[in-house]
Amino acid sequence: MINFQYLRADTQKKAIDALAKDASAQFIAGGTNLVDLMKKGVTSPQRIVDITHLPLKQIEKVPGYTRIGSLALNSEVAEHELIKNNHPLLSLALQAGASPQLRNMATVGGNIMQRTRCTYFYDTEMPCNKRIPGSGCGALQGYNRMHAIFGASDKCIAVHPSDMCVALVALDAKVLVSGPKGNRRIEFEDFHRLPGNDAAKDNVLQQGELITGIEIPDHPFTKNIHYLKIRDRASYAFALISVAATLDIQNNVIQDVRLAMGGVAHKPWRLPAAEEFLKGKKVSEEIFREAAKIAMNGSKAYEHNAFKLKMAPAAIIESLKIAAKLD
Amino acid sequence: MDKKVTTPIHSSARRNFLKQSSAMVALALAPPTILKAGDKKVEDQIAGYFEKVPVKLEINGKAHALSIEPRVTLLDLLREQLHLTGTKKGCDHGQCGACTVHINGKRVNACLTLAVMQGGNKITTIEGLANGDELHPMQEAFIKHDGFQCGYCTPGQIMSAVACVKEGHAESDDDIREYMSGNICRCGCYTNIVDAIKDAKKGGKSL
Missing domain, CATH: 3.30.43.10 (Uridine Diphospho-n-acetylenolpyruvylglucosamine Reductase, domain 2)
Known part of the structure; x- marks a missing residue:
């Protein structure tokens, strides 16, 4: 080093x-x-x-929100009673990530800021527009089994590796940021960006800005939830595909729903069209299948990751079924 | 083994050579902005760049006042400077768990921990588990259940296992497998490791 x-x-x-x-x-x-x-x-x-050493470790309930300091550890957040009771989706997603040792070290802010695990980004002998802008994308014509099926560009097809962020984008979290020009609050959906022509930039933070915490607005999603993570081994691996699914079901009718995926894009990938389709519908496997089809609009595979085009809708259906307690 | 290979003369000569060569590499890598600075400032800035930082921490109950280069990981501090070689370097990238130690009672990967950030913390390594000649119950359980073959991952496995039980994450076989997933055993002793952890937990002795 x-x-x-x-x-x-x-x-x-x-x-x-x-x-x-x-x-x-x-x-x-x-x-x-x-x-x-x-x-x-x-x-x-x-x-x-x-x-x-900054005082940013608190996990607290404030009117309308749960506020989590950016230095709260992933393990502390996952095991915190407030989070387990009010935001169980976040707990599940955190537990699915990394290992117990890493969760004891990694912070909420660091999890949001983590870089892609694309092997071409990590291998300094390889071209990578994220590491050296203009050098090209090694993954595009390379071994791209782990790579994006949504929102990629010919400059970068890397995916964001976080599980926690998939839950946070589904729960409409906000990222609290403090910087040289003052404080701002960024919608989680807008925090990470797609690669476009500037793959080096993972997110919209400006130089000198510090994540001080996140806020999760109150929501009704505590009963019908599931975080499904498919990976190459049972635990301690990055997602091939992950799905965060939460439903608010009253009298067998879906009042509200949140759906997001990990392992598919340069950012945690929310599925708004599928959510819209499901709202007001009666719970059934058929409508989950229809929603999964809608969610896959605009997907595109590369040489080695075409399996994700089948795995992703299957994972959405499975996740919704488990969340709805259909089986 | 040929004793000559490990004589102090040889090892210290090798160490000195490494020190000299790493110092030269470090200078060669000094950023150009620093070398361009005003004459008098150059030395100060280079000194600042390679400054050792004083750190006070506690390791296995013993207080240490150390001077550490910022880039030294806790793992390298333990092994190279303090000669506590029980903590193993496996992958050195947080993927295998061989370097697992406890910081203030929490298990972490020492290879991804900068030593300079550990001021005031209490660190426990595998050397700190036994009470004199009396093995820790988890160590005993690993021996009883043959929870290792080559033994390289074992210190990390045991440190992780102690934390796993203390955290309350050893309630079932599945639970143990999930919460021990950060420790890889290439000999494949997983079933015996699960048995050892269950036994140590059942033993009810203070872990």
């Missing part, structure tokens, strides 16, 4: 100032992704700003 200067921020302002003035500096919290990337030479910041 190339050496760097270590700075411990004792206030939020100092942390933000340190990054705003220095484009080669990066925040560190859990380090589970950044330290790995630095070891591999994918990134080599000249300065690391340790934010773990």
Whole structure:
């Protein structure tokens, strides 16, 4: 690992100032992704700003919202009574990610900020527009089994690796951000971006901006929920496909529904057309099949990931059936 | 094994060579912005760049006041500087669990943890589990159930297993398999590891 200067921020302002003035500096919290990337030479910041001493670890209920500090650990959030009772989908998604050791290190903010696990991004001998803009995309003509089927461009077909973010986009969470120009609140859906012509940018954060927390608005989705994750082994692997499904069912009629997928796009992928279709319909396997068909509109496979075009709708149907307790 | 290979003279010579060569590599990699700075500032800035940071932490009940390069991981600090070689380096990328230690009672991967960030923390390694010559119940259970073959992953497995039981995640075989998934055993001793954890939990001794 190339050496760097270590700075411990004792206030939020100092942390933000340190990054705003220095484009080669990066925040560190859990380090589970950044330290790995630095070891591999994918990134080599000249300065690391340790934010773990900032008071951003709280998990609390405020009127209308649940607020989670960006430094709350993935394991703490997953096991917290407030989250298990009010946002069980988030608990399930967190438990599906990484390993117990990594969840004890990784923070909510770091999970949102994690980079893709595309092997061409990690391999510094390979071209990658995300790592070196303009160098090309190794995955496009390469071994692209893990790659995107939605929203990709010829510049980048990588996927966002998070499970937590799939649940958060489904639950209409907001990302709380503090920066040199003040505070802002970003809709989770708008936080991560599609690669387009600028694959290097994963999200809409500006230089020096710090994620201070997330807010999840109150919702009725506590009973009929499921997070389905399909991967190459039973645990501790990134998703081939994952589906977050939550339903609000009254008298066998779907009042409201949220659907999102992981492992399919450059960002956590919400399925608004399928949601719209399901609203007001009676629960049945047939309408879940129809919704899955609608959800797949616009999908596109590459040489090695065509299996995802079959796996994704099957996963949506299965996830909805389990959430609706159909079997 | 040929004793000459491990004589102190050889190993220290090798270590000195590594130190010198790594210092040269480090200088070669110093960012151009720093080398371009004003004359007097250059030395200060390079010194700042490679500055060691004082860190006080506790390892297996013993207080340490150390001076650490920011890039040193907790795993390398334990093995290379403190010679606590029980904690193993497997993948060095958080994928195998061989480096599992406890920080303030929580299990983590030492390979992805920067030592410089651990000031004030209490670290427990496999060397800190036994009480003198009396093995920890989890260590005993691993021996009793033959929970290893080559033994390389075992310190990490045992550290993870102790935490797994304490967290309340060893309620069933499936539970144990899920919550031990961060520890890979290439010899494939998983069934015996599950048996060892169940036995240690059933034993009811303080873990």
